[in-house]
Amino acid sequence: MNDLHTGLTADAIDLGYDEDGVFYQTTPAYGGHILAHIVILEERPQMATVRQKIFTPLEPDYSRSGKVITEKVAVERDEAYEVLSVEEKVVTGTPIGQAEVIVSGGRGVKDETELTSLRELAELLGGELASSRPLVDAGMLPHSKQIGQSGTTVKPKLIINAAISGSVQYQIGMRDSERIVSINKSSTAPIFDISHYGAVADFKTLVPAVIAEIKKSKG
Numbered sequence: 494m495n496d497l498h499t500g501l502t503a504d505a506i507d508l509g510y511d512e513d514g515v516f517y518q519t520t521p522a523y524g525g526h527i528l529a530h531i532v533i534l535e536e537r538p539q540m541a542t543v544r545q546k547i548f549t550p551l552e553p554d555y556s557r558s559g560k561v562i563t564e565k566v567a568v569e570r571d572e573a574y575e576v577l578s579v580e581e582k583v584v585t586g587t588p589i590g591q592a593e594v595i596v597s598g599g600r601g602v603k604d605e606t607e608l609t610s611l612r613e614l615a616e617l618l619g620g621e622l623a624s625s626r627p628l629v630d631a632g633m634l635p636h637s638k639q640i641g642q643s644g645t646t647v648k649p650k651l652i653i654n655a656a657i658s659g660s661v662q663y664q665i666g667m668r669d670s671e672r673i674v675s676i677n678k679s680s681t682a683p684i685f686d687i688s689h690y691g692a693v694a695d696f697k698t699l700v701p702a703v704i705a706e707i708k709k710s711k712g
């Protein structure tokens with residue numbers, strides 16, 4: 494960047510052109526409390542990195558060619574730090590960022606017993622259990638299961654949201670899912686604005702009923 498004398502927008506969640514044809518980059522700022530639209534009017538080139546799963550990848554075009562330039566970077570050892578141990582991360586199941594089906598629970602899920610029905614639905618559908626931030630803050634699920642701006646961006650074929658209101662920070666992480674189904678007691682919950690199917694219901698009665706139907710159809 495220094496060599497190019499230009500800026501870089503990191504972790505953009507949207508790229509586009511405004512009505513004047515000016516290229517803009519959208520990125521969360523001030524700890525995610527606002528979304529900043531950044532435009533670079535004078536310097537060229539314009540550079541941005543985008544968050545994983547924000548855009549649908551294009552089909553590979555094998556007629557194109559390019560040159561891979563591998564740079565060698567020397568990182569000097571910092572005497573202020575010492576590696577005491579290296580521990581392998583234990584990952585169970587498919588990471589939610591790669592899951593094709595997700596059942597996600599929100600603050601309306603009060604305890605482990607209530608979470609069990611969502612876990613069972615996820616398993617029956619061959620998918621993964623995930624959540625909005627409150628369940629992670631409450632220690633019910635690890636951070637690797639959190640969808641959203643400070644969690645993981647997901648793009649499954651199907652996502653079922655149970656007891657999730659649909660904050661901006663949550664929607665950023667799942668709004669491009671292929672099919673969005675939401676269950677919420679409140680008909681005015683913002684999650685319904687981006688859902689393909691919605692049920693105004695208590696998930697504690699609806700989810701067990703759906704599980705029973707799936708089991709019946711599987712015989």
Ligand SMILES: Cc1cc2nc3c(=O)[nH]c(=O)nc-3n(C[C@H](O)[C@H](O)[C@H](O)COP(=O)(O)OP(=O)(O)OC[C@H]3O[C@@H](n4cnc5c(N)ncnc54)[C@H](O)[C@@H]3O)c2cc1C
Nearest residue numbers: 524525599600601625626641642643644656658678695696
């Ligand atoms: C910088 C920053 C980063 C953030 N990052 C994230 C993030 O990555 N991911 C994230 O999720 N949040 C994030 N948040 C938090 C976010 O603002 C919301 O607070 C959070 O998403 C709310 O989660 P929720 O929808 O589960 O809870 P709530 O907003 O409390 O909604 C609960 C919903 O459940 C419904 N409900 C309750 N009981 C039932 C029931 N029995 N059956 C059906 N419906 C029921 C209610 O009607 C309500 O709509 C972030 C916030 C900040 C400031």
